Amino acid sequence: MNKREAILPDEIIFGPVKSRLLGNSLGINLLPQASKLCNMNCIYCECGWTHTKSTKNFKFHGAGDVISNLKRKLKSLKGEGKMPDVITFVGNGEPTLHPEFDEIIAQALVVRNTYAPRTKVAVLSNAMNLSKPGVTKALMKADLCILKMDAGTNQMFQRINQPHSEKKLEKIVKQLSLFRGNLIIQSLFLKGTIQGDPLDNSDEENLSAWIERLKAVRPSRVFVYTLNHAIPAQGLEKIPKQRLNEIARRVRVLNIRALVS
Numbered sequence: 001m002n003k004r005e006a007i008l009p010d011e012i013i014f015g016p017v018k019s020r021l022l023g024n025s026l027g028i029n030l031l032p033q034a035s036k037l038c039n040m041n042c043i044y045c046e047c048g049w050t051h052t053k054s055t056k057n058f059k060f061h062g063a064g065d066v067i068s069n070l071k072r073k074l075k076s077l078k079g080e081g082k083m084p085d086v087i088t089f090v091g092n093g094e095p096t097l098h099p100e101f102d103e104i105i106a107q108a109l110v111v112r113n114t115y116a117p118r119t120k121v122a123v124l125s126n127a128m129n130l131s132k133p134g135v136t137k138a139l140m141k142a143d144l145c146i147l148k149m150d151a152g153t154n155q156m157f158q159r160i161n162q163p164h165s166e167k168k169l170e171k172i173v174k175q176l177s178l179f180r181g182n183l184i185i186q187s188l189f190l191k192g193t194i195q196g197d198p199l200d201n202s203d204e205e206n207l208s209a210w211i212e213r214l215k216a217v218r219p220s221r222v223f224v225y226t227l228n229h230a231i232p233a234q235g236l237e238k239i240p241k242q243r244l245n246e247i248a249r250r251v252r253v254l255n256i257r258a259l260v261s
């Protein structure tokens with residue numbers, strides 16, 4: 001971690017907070033207080049560098065705790081007349097690493113149907129765990145399944161997302177295509193220098209490769225965004241809004257909706 005301290009949610013349920021793309025979002029953090037767990041180590045992660053990648057001996061919030069906290073919070077928001085637009089699984093790392101992830105999604109949907117039937121349930125995931133039994137099925141149950149794809153080549157994928165396993169981008173793209181369009185792709189664009197080498201996933205070569213991947217996945221929507229927060233790596237900068245808009249236009253040519261934030 002560099003001098004910038006990451007801000008990690010310290011509660012199971014947090015917010016609602018105003019999300020640029022989702023509206024009023026009530027967050028659910030399945031991972032323990034103030035510690036990040038992830039199977040990637042993205043150079044732009046707002047939680048800082050990943051120090052813990054193994055779930056072994058990791059103490060997760062139990063499914064029962066998560067669901068009772070969600071119920072309590074929704075009851076209280078209902079009393080105040082402040083129902084969120086969306087309940088979002090997001091937090092200190094990758095939510096699908098939770099051993100009871102599928103059970104939690106199933107129960108959260110029941111709670112949502114009871115207390116907040118107009119609220120959507122969203123999950124943000126890095127798509128690294130799609131081979132794990134139950135994960136893809138659970139993700140498909142969410143109203144909004146938002147999966148990460150920042151690169152069009154395996155080399156760029158390795159440099160930006162630094163996955164902890166040998167998994168190749170090709171395999172992830174194949175798994176994403178199995179969602180048959182019931183997913184949103186979230187892609188962060190950035191440029192600069194990493195370990196002395198230039199990096200820009202928005203340049204023409206990388207953008208064309210990314211567009212080819214989108215053609216294979218055919219998501220319902222794409223969220224295009226750039227740095228808007230403190231990050232652990234140095235030497236990186238945001239992509240100008242004009243270029244982000246251009247990227248979105250290229251997506252729309254494929255008849256896929258694109259939103260820039």
Ligand code: SF4
Binds near residue numbers: 041047050092
């Ligand atoms: S996948 Fe998400 S939580 Fe994990 S390192 Fe990347 S940005 Fe951070």
